[in-house]
Amino acid sequence: MPLSSLSDAQIYTSTEKRDVKKVPFVELLENRLQGIVSSGSDIERVYVSYFEAGSLNYCCSTNNNRPCGGLRGSPCGHLGALLDEAIIQFGFETVGRFLHIDMTQTDSAQAILTRAGHNTGIFAGEIFSRFLSDLELLELPNSHIPLSAMTWFNG
Ligand SMILES: [Zn+2]
Numbered sequence: 001m002p003l004s005s006l007s008d009a010q011i012y013t014s015t016e017k018r019d020v021k022k023v024p025f026v027e028l029l030e031n032r033l034q035g036i037v038s039s040g041s042d043i044e045r046v047y048v049s050y051f052e053a054g055s056l057n058y059c060c061s062t063n064n065n066r067p068c069g070g071l072r073g074s075p076c077g078h079l080g081a082l083l084d085e086a087i088i089q090f091g092f093e094t095v096g097r098f099l100h101i102d103m104t105q106t107d108s109a110q111a112i113l114t115r116a117g118h119n120t121g122i123f124a125g126e127i128f129s130r131f132l133s134d135l136e137l138l139e140l141p142n143s144h145i146p147l148s149a150m151t152w153f154n155g
Contacts, residue, residue, distance in 0.1 A: 023085035025131040028098045033086050034124065036063075036131045037078035047078045048127050054100045057117035065123045075116050083109050 018026075024046070026035035034050035037060075047068055049060040060068035060078050070076030075083075086095050087109055096103045099112065106112055 018085055018088050019081075023081055025127075025134055026082060026086050026089055027130070028086070028090060028095070029130075032124075033082070033095065033099060034127045035082045035086070036128065037081050040077075046128075046131075048124060049076075049078045049082045050124055050127060051075075051079065051083070051099060051116070052120070053098055055117045056099060056101075056112070056115055057120045059120045059122055059124065061123045063128045065125065067121070071119050073119075075113055079116075080109070080113060083112060 021038065023035055023037050026033075031053040032050045033053070034048075037047045037049050039045040039047065039062075046063050047060050048063055049058070049068075051058045058075050058079050060071055060076050062068065068076050068078060070078065083095070090098075092109075093103065096106060096112070101112060101115065106115070
């Protein structure tokens with residue numbers, strides 16, 4: 001239906017603001033779309049999430065390296081939110097090309113999610129580290145990342 005393509009196009013307008021509270025950090029780096037996603041329920045917990053370009057394999061863990069309970073054979077809500085926010089920030093074309101997706105057959109974030117690979121189970125602590133240094137650079141006054149997270153990272 002042409003209607004559904006229209007509504008997709010409307011979602012990806014450049015005027016839409018990123019939801020930084022939900023996804024405070026997102027980037028396209030090397031071969032991963034990666035970032036940090038806030039927990040919906042616990043303000044002191046964040047999730048470290050990524051998709052690999054090409055395979056679309058993914059992983060989601062807490063910043064304390066606990067597997068995300070939402071991963072049950074498919075990407076969890078955090079990964080969905082990460083993808084949505086990446087598309088708002090970088091644009092659908094850029095994200096699709098970065099992930100090596102055939103854009104002639106894929107026209108929405110949902111379509112990308114249905115092509116996802118499998119859970120790598122490999123925690124990527126360096127994403128959390130990049131997020132923390134990003135926070136330091138910005139000198140955000142209201143960072144709710146507990147200092148204990150730093151001890152985990154240094155350990
Ligand atoms: Zn998750």
